[in-house]
Amino acid sequence: xxxxxxxxxxxxxxxxxxxxxxxxxxxxxxxxxxxxxxxxxxxxxxxxxxxxxxxxxxxxx
Numbered sequence: 001x002x003x004x005x006x007x008x009x010x011x012x013x014x015x016x017x018x019x020x021x022x023x024x025x026x027x028x029x030x031x032x033x034x035x036x037x038x039x040x041x042x043x044x045x046x047x048x049x050x051x052x053x054x055x056x057x058x059x060x061x
Contacts, residue, residue: 005047
């Protein structure tokens with residue numbers, strides 16, 4: 001499972017890098033960079049914690 005996450009993160013990072021080849025606006029570059037890392041961080045955190053329950057009130061197993 002971790003290999004799949006690694007491959008997904010690598011693909012997203014490469015896609016972002018390709019999308020920035022003609023980027024001239026520093027603000028837009030930084031904004032897209034922060035957005036990418038927030039998403040990647042969320043993906044890694046989700047993977048480390050497992051699936052979230054549908055109800056936030058559900059007790060742990």
